[in-house]
Amino acid sequence: MRLLLKGRFCPAPAAALGGVLLAALAALLPASARADYRQKAEEQTDYIQTHFYDAASRKYHDTYPLDPKALPWAFMWANGVQWRVLAAAAQGDPAKYRSLLDAFGQGIQDYWDPQGKPPGFNAYCSGPGGTDKYYDDNAWMALGFLEAYNATRDTQYLQRARATQAFVLSGWDEKLGGGVYWSLKHEGKNTCVSAPAAVAALRLARRVGADQAEQQAWAGRLIGWTNSHFQDTDGLYWDSENLDGKIEKTKWTYNTGLMIQADVLLSQTRGDRPALHEAERVADAAISTWQDRATGAFTNGANFNHLLCEGLIRLYEADHRISYLNAVRRHAAFSYRSLRDAANGGYWSDWNHGTHKPDERKFLLENASDARLFWLLTPYPDVDALTLQGVRAAGRGKDAAAEPLLRQAADSDTQAVEARYRLWRVLQRERKPAEARALGQEMDALAGDAVLRTRLEAVGWKPPVPDVRGLKGTP
Numbered sequence: 001m002r003l004l005l006k007g008r009f010c011p012a013p014a015a016a017l018g019g020v021l022l023a024a025l026a027a028l029l030p031a032s033a034r035a036d037y038r039q040k041a042e043e044q045t046d047y048i049q050t051h052f053y054d055a056a057s058r059k060y061h062d063t064y065p066l067d068p069k070a071l072p073w074a075f076m077w078a079n080g081v082q083w084r085v086l087a088a089a090a091q092g093d094p095a096k097y098r099s100l101l102d103a104f105g106q107g108i109q110d111y112w113d114p115q116g117k118p119p120g121f122n123a124y125c126s127g128p129g130g131t132d133k134y135y136d137d138n139a140w141m142a143l144g145f146l147e148a149y150n151a152t153r154d155t156q157y158l159q160r161a162r163a164t165q166a167f168v169l170s171g172w173d174e175k176l177g178g179g180v181y182w183s184l185k186h187e188g189k190n191t192c193v194s195a196p197a198a199v200a201a202l203r204l205a206r207r208v209g210a211d212q213a214e215q216q217a218w219a220g221r222l223i224g225w226t227n228s229h230f231q232d233t234d235g236l237y238w239d240s241e242n243l244d245g246k247i248e249k250t251k252w253t254y255n256t257g258l259m260i261q262a263d264v265l266l267s268q269t270r271g272d273r274p275a276l277h278e279a280e281r282v283a284d285a286a287i288s289t290w291q292d293r294a295t296g297a298f299t300n301g302a303n304f305n306h307l308l309c310e311g312l313i314r315l316y317e318a319d320h321r322i323s324y325l326n327a328v329r330r331h332a333a334f335s336y337r338s339l340r341d342a343a344n345g346g347y348w349s350d351w352n353h354g355t356h357k358p359d360e361r362k363f364l365l366e367n368a369s370d371a372r373l374f375w376l377l378t379p380y381p382d383v384d385a386l387t388l389q390g391v392r393a394a395g396r397g398k399d400a401a402a403e404p405l406l407r408q409a410a411d412s413d414t415q416a417v418e419a420r421y422r423l424w425r426v427l428q429r430e431r432k433p434a435e436a437r438a439l440g441q442e443m444d445a446l447a448g449d450a451v452l453r454t455r456l457e458a459v460g461w462k463p464p465v466p467d468v469r470g471l472k473g474t475p
Contacts, residue, residue, distance in 0.1 A: 036382050038092070040336060041374035045089050047345045048082065048371060049100065052364050058107025059125070063361040064346070076111055076123050078365040080140030081303070083108065084147055085368050088375035091151035101148060105157070108141075120167030134183045135171040138164050139196035146203050162211065165204060168197045169218060176241060178225040188242035191230045195237075195258030198222035202265035216269065223262050230255070235282040236289060253300045256286050257308030264314045279315050287312075287327045295338070296330030296414045301349065302339065302369035305331065306376070313376055322408060325380060329412035332373055333383060337415070339370065383412045387419040390426075399426045410439075417446055417456045 035043065051064040052074075060082055062074040074082070086104055089097035110125040113133070120138050122130035145161035148154070171180040171193065179189035180197055201219035205212050230238045230247070237255040239248045263279035266272050286308060290299040298305045309328045316324040339347045346362045347370045381389070390405035403426050409419035420443055427436040444464060447453040 036385060037332070037374050037377040037380065041089070041092070041371060041378055043345070044347070044367065044371035044374060045085055045097070048085070048364070048367055051346065051362075052367070055103075058103045059110065060104075060364050062364055064364075065359065065361060067361065071124065073125060074364050076121050076134070076137035077140070077303075078363070078368060079108060079111070080137060080144055081306075081365060081368040081372060083141065083144040085371045085375060087144055087147035087151050088372065088378075090148070092375065092378060094151070098152065101152070105148070116167065118167050118170050119163065120170075121164065131184055133167075135168050135180050135193045136182060136190065136196065139168045139193055139200060142168060142200040143196055143203070146200065158207065161200070162204065162209075165197070165200050165215075168193070168200070172221075175243060176229070176245070178221060179229065179241070180222070182240065186243075188240050189229075190240040191226055191237050191255040191259070192239070192252075194222045194226045195255055195262060198226070198262040199258055199265060202262065202269055205269060219262070219266065219269075223259075223266065226259065231259075234289070235278075235285040251289075252304050253286065253290055253298055254304035254307035256282060257304075257311035260286070260308075260311030261314050264311075264318050268318065276318060279311075280319065280321070283312055283315050283324055287323075291327060291330065294414060296334040297338070298331050302335065302347065302366045302373070306369040306373045309373055310376055323411075326408060326411040328373075328377065329380075329383065330414060332377055333413035333415070335370055335373065339366075383409045383416050383419065386412065387416070387422065390419070391422055394422065394426055399430050402426050403430065415446070415452060417443065417452050417461075418459050420446075421456060421459050421461055 048060075052060045054061065057073070060074045060079065061072060062070060062078060066072070083104065086097060086101040090101040108121075111121045111123075113119055113122050113128050113130050115128040116130075116133065120133050121141055123132040123134055123137055124130075126132060142161050142164040145157045145164060149157040149161065168180060171186075172178060173181075176189055180193040182188055182190045182193055198219050201215040201222065205216040205219060226237070229241055232238060232249075232251070235256075236251045237259055239250045239252060239255065241247045260279045260283050263275045263282070267276035267279070290308070291297070292299075298308060309331060312324040312328050316322070335347070341348060341356070341362075347367050348356060348360070349363055349366045386405050386409035390402040390409060393399075393402035393405060403423065406419050406423035406426060410416050410423055413419075420439055424436055424439045424443070427433075427439065443456060443461060447456055447461070447463070
């Protein structure tokens, strides 16, 4: 005979959700989540400056602690991500970060090869005439220079964006019908070059300058070629194609993330509604394919995932579908909880490691990627802020206003038990029993984790109590 459950929770009237309860709720939120996105971004940026940056050379080390057997300075992939971190930081707090951006802007010139034909960034600061140039390294820098220009309005950064983009586009030829090579070896063409090159072209096309029409035309060619060669039927993108036509069909999150951005920009630049709908189709496939429902984590490492997250945020800014922003917040919550070294600061590269050795190295690439993730989120409220806003609304008897705030909070972190409990109470008062019942079952499942059970009990959750009335032998 089926057992009925009663006494699962202890509902209280809305008036109980007053100022005292707000303070209590704030205290009960997990310590690992109390910092907002801005604080987390600054905390991580400052960690990088303390542990990876060399002020005398104005460059960054690749690891911390430094590997004495390795080259002393970071390679351009990591530099490109860190450059975009500083551009975002300088926009958010110019008094604190503008000088750091400008200093690195000078240090990074050691990687620039003015003798290249055309000039471009070497993968390492190996001097003029280097042959270790990668078109994707330069594409990241073109995007970063545009962001630095947006943050500072310093025209040198816009000029450097155009010069770097010129190198990237020089990698296009008509073999395979078009596309940009990955490196000067010209062995194959990759989504990870054509996609950011298309985004840079569309961003340049929105700037006043003689190259506006040219950049828009380049964007069309790059997007069309990438779609025809690398997009699978599910909307996601394969990785590369070598010159004999063999396609590497691995699907990485960042390739798809950049193409989402490209479609969003195409829709904004040309008023192209089908491009926006395509971005939504691809984004839905990306979330369904790559986000772990239990943890909120995206597949791949931080070095790729911050670019998928950016694509989802740009799409949210265009169409205001909250599911895209919530997906990024879920991943950010996981990252902060599972990748961060809570004792010493910084982020580990692989969350699958159960333990970390005291001398385990951290890498600039992953640490900068996590910093950038939180800078991307700084315009938006985090889970704790949404929860408290929802509690305040409910405390004023405004359950209709509280519900969407608490739904956002619950959907933005797989472990947001406080938001789920408060939402359950609102749903009870709004007489939505089916939704309340489903949420109750969700909390029962979360309570299988001892830490989450403690947090649930602290806000009022009670273990399920079987209702045995009507069973044989029951009075």
